[in-house]
Amino acid sequence: MVETSHIYYGTIVHTLSVKNLEIIQQAVLVVSNGIIVKLDRNVKDIDAYISSASCTNYVLHRLGEHEFLIPGLVDTHAHAPQYVFAGSGMDLPLMDWLNTYTFPSESKFKDEQYAQDAYAKTVHRFLRNGTTTCSWFATIHLAACKRLVDTIHDLGQRAYVGKVNMDQNSPDYYVEASTQASLDDTRLFIDYTKAKAGHDRLITPVVTPRFAVSCSTPLMRGLADLAKEYRLPIQSHLCENPDEIKFACSLFPDCKNYTDIYQQHGLLGPDTYMAHCVHMTDDEINLLATTQTGVAHCANSNFSLQSGVCDVQRLLSHGIKVGLGTDVAGGFSPSILDAIRSGFWASKMKKVIERDMHGNSDYVCLQPSELLFLATLGGAQVLGLQDLIGNFVEGKAFDALWIDADRGNVDLIGDLTIFQKLEKFLFNGSADNILHVYVQGRRVSGVPDDENDLASSGDTLNHGVALDHTTKPSI
Template sequence: HAPQYPNAGKGLDMGLLEWLTTFTTFPTEVKFKDLDFAAHAYKRVVSRVLRNGTTTACYYATIDTDATVLLCDIINELGQRALVGKVNMNQNSPDYYVEGSVDESVSETRRYIETIQKKAYDNITPVITPRFAVSCCETLMKKLGDLAAEYNIPVQTHICETKPEVEYVAQLYPDSKNYATVYDKAGLLTDKTILAHCIYLTKEEIDLITERGSSVSHCPNSNLSLRSGLLDVQNLLKHGIQVGLGTDVSGGYHPSIIDAIRVAVHVSNAHAITSTNGYTPLSMRDAFKLATLGGAQALSIDKKVGNFEVGKEFDALIINLDIENTHVDVFEEDTLDDCLDKFLYTGDDRNIEAIYVAGRKILDFGLKQTST
């Protein structure tokens, strides 16, 4: 959540629904209607996410169309690859931060999509972004599903993040069998849909998501920080669901995908500790794959990026483990595999010497922009 970055590390003693409404999130997001504020904040978050090694990000913006377009402009200027969505929310939201009607929400979303398409940025894709089923009525969700089909673009939203949220959705939509069915009825479960969290999916929901070809963004730091729960990634992978990693800033307090890798392993280890049936946790290599090829598969861009297969675009980090004053110490007996493990467990942005997106060096050590 790009507009939540100013709150990273704040308010995490609360649960999700309280955290959204009473302390930090919505009061901060509404500030982005001021384009000067938005420009200042968005430049900082995109720079920070890039500096921590994320070559491709899937961003939620705010309900404000012009500020979301500005975010895309900044991402393009800094050279990141991104999917970006103008958020939709027309119910169960604060009076000061809500769209006035279904028609307004849909027309502004259409304006956003067409504006970005006219700009024809090489590496930015607009995304349909209903915040979650609590904040969007059935009519709005159905019309957003229609827009996704009309423009053939991805969808992103949240699902089954906390138990109270799941219970609330059941009260709001009693005619739907479960949370996933709410989205499916609206045409929002497609093979280009990215579902954040997914902690409390039922077996029926997992089967439906598998059938539709939708993917999952696992946000382990956020899930622990807000005490939402522990996602069983291995179960989703067993069912053939594509899974990538997310930071979910500012529910997750850290902007680094490296942190997401580590915490994903810790969450999986917790499942192994409490399991009684020989559970096999994610290895560090498994989590590394979720952050690279797995993320590309989840975003349906794996034919273009995700690994170093010949013919794909060169998205890469140049890592230096010999930089002084970092947490990584390499010894003579360490193999290349050992060095990768050491970086993933103990390295940070100081070890990232350069970042490439689509073959272009966009950052070098010290955050200087360059071009090749």
């Protein structure tokens, strides 16, 4: 059977680096078996272009005047069980918030049916908001963690999934039976997830000590050994809140600082990424840079839980990989568009703080193109997926969003450039502007009227855009 290629013709927007935004008009993007096999620029006549090609089966997708493709959004930090109370319980700082809202809510996931129902809504919502790749924290419950993996697999998201580890300083109703039980269940979860991922490998298990406060030395060292044995990534939390930092350092007095706790337990490195990193000393910044550890920037959560303002430019200036995270439910929104906007305001706030302290400030705030980078290629770099996703380079997977910038709450008035349309989508847009969501070439979400058909179909559907189905020589 001859594979059908999909040809996308129109405007493409992506980043090649944090400082390099590329807008390609009259672009031809050819996808085969979910992989980008060709990207051509400045093609004025798509029909003539296709006629000169020499393959057989293809489907042509023409983007409209106000439409463009961007890479799929990457969420480097989200808590799947916390979506059930996202948007509520925002009155307390981190440590009180965990005990009052988070741990009671997560403990409910010992009920496997409850977990399955909650996770179906959660993953669906993240996909609908354009998150094609997500790094998930689950709970301590092995059975429920498996249900999350099943749900992600069925809905087609690319994901890192972690069974959470907690063997100390946790409520009696939400703590693992023993350190060995935690490690044994983690091994079972890793084996289950790797088997479930199969040949497409869209799902990856990630070793997930919740944070140093809730993990003993034997547990952290055991998790580091598992990560090394299976060659897996590691995720956790770091320097989010002053009270958390003080508590963590009191538990490990022989370590120089909070970051050094993870270093001394073998948990930092190129395959590790830490959420938040708000209150970092120079020594800690240098340690992240030296170990090539990445950072998930979760500005909404940092504001909502009164944790502080992360200086992303400081991290980037040290060569540290940075991506965006929603941190649901510390952050109240499941959309990376919100993370972009929160990151924008956090950057502006750093400038205001510097100006108030020094009377003036030459601090350079994050620009829209840099925020798009953090939401796509930057996030891919944090997860070690930069050679697979993050932009539209030939050979990468086609993880993409088809955007209609003149839809929903966005009104395009007058003669706007493509960059202005991109800005309006980033700052005013919503899921209403996302016509199609693709993961590895398969359409997994999109405008609501066709969502019921998505579970069993990878076909591209027509929502009023020009779409040609042709059987002629193709690319």
